[in-house]
Amino acid sequence: MAITWEPVWELVTVEHEGMRIRVLRDKETGLLACPICLTETVKKKGRKAADEGSFFFDVQSLIAHLTTHAS
Numbered sequence: 001m002a003i004t005w006e007p008v009w010e011l012v013t014v015e016h017e018g019m020r021i022r023v024l025r026d027k028e029t030g031l032l033a034c035p036i037c038l039t040e041t042v043k044k045k046g047r048k049a050a051d052e053g054s055f056f057f058d059v060q061s062l063i064a065h066l067t068t069h070a071s
């Protein structure tokens with residue numbers, strides 16, 4: 001049996017320690033997408049690749065990941 005995931009993204013604002021970030025969240029799973037990874041993937045591979053990238057279940061993990069882009 002094949003397992004497929006077709007994310008349905010909605011743009012949301014999340015807040016963490018006074019920081020507000022606009023990110024895409026999948027309506028069904030609640031997964032948050034790293035905006036930097038997702039933008040890069042879509043640029044390289046097109047919108048069909050919008051399920052490739054880095055996804056997180058909580059804001060803290062997303063923030064921790066985002067800081068790696070800055071280093």
Ligand SMILES: [Zn+2]
Pocket residue numbers: 034035036037038054065066069
């Ligand atoms: Zn990323």
